[in-house]
Amino acid sequence: xxxxxxxxxxxxxxxxxxxxxxxxxxxxxxxxxxxxxxxxxxxxxxxxxxxxxxxxxxxxxxxxxxxxxxxxxxxxxxxxxxxxxxxxxxxxxxxxxxxxxxxxxxxxxxxxx
Amino acid sequence: xxxxxxxxxxxxxxxxxxxxxxxxxxxxxxxxxxxxxxxxxxxxxxxxxxxxxxxxxxxxxxxxxxxxxxxxxxxxxxxxxxxxxxxxxxxxxxxxxxxxxxxxxxxxxxxxxxxx
Numbered sequence: 001x002x003x004x005x006x007x008x009x010x011x012x013x014x015x016x017x018x019x020x021x022x023x024x025x026x027x028x029x030x031x032x033x034x035x036x037x038x039x040x041x042x043x044x045x046x047x048x049x050x051x052x053x054x055x056x057x058x059x060x061x062x063x064x065x066x067x068x069x070x071x072x073x074x075x076x077x078x079x080x081x082x083x084x085x086x087x088x089x090x091x092x093x094x095x096x097x098x099x100x101x102x103x104x105x106x107x108x109x110x111x112x113x
Numbered sequence: 114x115x116x117x118x119x120x121x122x123x124x125x126x127x128x129x130x131x132x133x134x135x136x137x138x139x140x141x142x143x144x145x146x147x148x149x150x151x152x153x154x155x156x157x158x159x160x161x162x163x164x165x166x167x168x169x170x171x172x173x174x175x176x177x178x179x180x181x182x183x184x185x186x187x188x189x190x191x192x193x194x195x196x197x198x199x200x201x202x203x204x205x206x207x208x209x210x211x212x213x214x215x216x217x218x219x220x221x222x223x224x225x226x227x228x229x
Contacts, residue, residue, distance in 0.1 A: 004155075032216045034216075034217075036220075042222070043204075043220045043221060043222040043223060044156070044204070044206075044220040045220070046217055046218075046219070049216075049217060051216070089155050089156075091155070093216045095216055099144060099146075099161060099169075099208070099216060099218075100146065100158035100161060100169060100171075101146075101148075101156070101158065101206075101218060102158070103155030103156050103157070104155050105153070105154055105155050106153075106154070106155050
């Protein structure tokens with residue numbers, strides 16, 4: 001079956017530090033890949049997506065590149081802010097009639113001033 | 114467009130009682146999903162509707178759980194004879210059908226269930 005593995009948290013960074021959250025996946029087909037973010041007290045929000053190999057998704061300064069050869073979709077941001085403190089979830093969808101999302105366990109990021 | 118809404122936001126019930134949750138998707142989204150999220154975990158898929166048809170069900174969805182989407186708009190998730198292990202956040206999501214954005218799911222705020 002499909003699975004998503006992401007780095008364990010929590011991750012604590014100082015403001016303006018570089019962020020990487022690793023995500024690798026196992027899927028039988030060619031999935032679409034997503035990063036969702038959950039800010040404190042709020043619901044899940046789509047952060048970015050990529051639908052095929054070598055696609056780069058980007059939003060709000062975050063980026064992730066779909067790497068089929070390494071089955072990875074690592075999230076990066078060059079300079080984090082306190083407002084980026086949240087839980088980040090990597091997810092995949094097989095599509096092709098099965099649209100359920102398979103999520104990783106989430107990585108909690110805390111950014112300190 | 115007000116987004117996906119869920120009601121109630123919180124529910125406390127005693128073990129053995131039945132509970133029902135409602136989800137209103139984004140209008141014109143014909144796909145609707147239910148997930149369950151426990152503390153420290155990512156959401157886990159429960160079931161999926163395309164219009165009024167329930168097309169996928171996870172093995173997590175025991176026979177105590179039932180979901181409906183009678184007119185292809187709002188959906189309800191009922192849990193019968195609740196158990197303490199049912200305590201979780203129940204999330205609803207919707208997505209449009211077809212096209213390049215068809216795999217993007219938009220989530221509601223969730224219903225937090227506590228079974229005492």
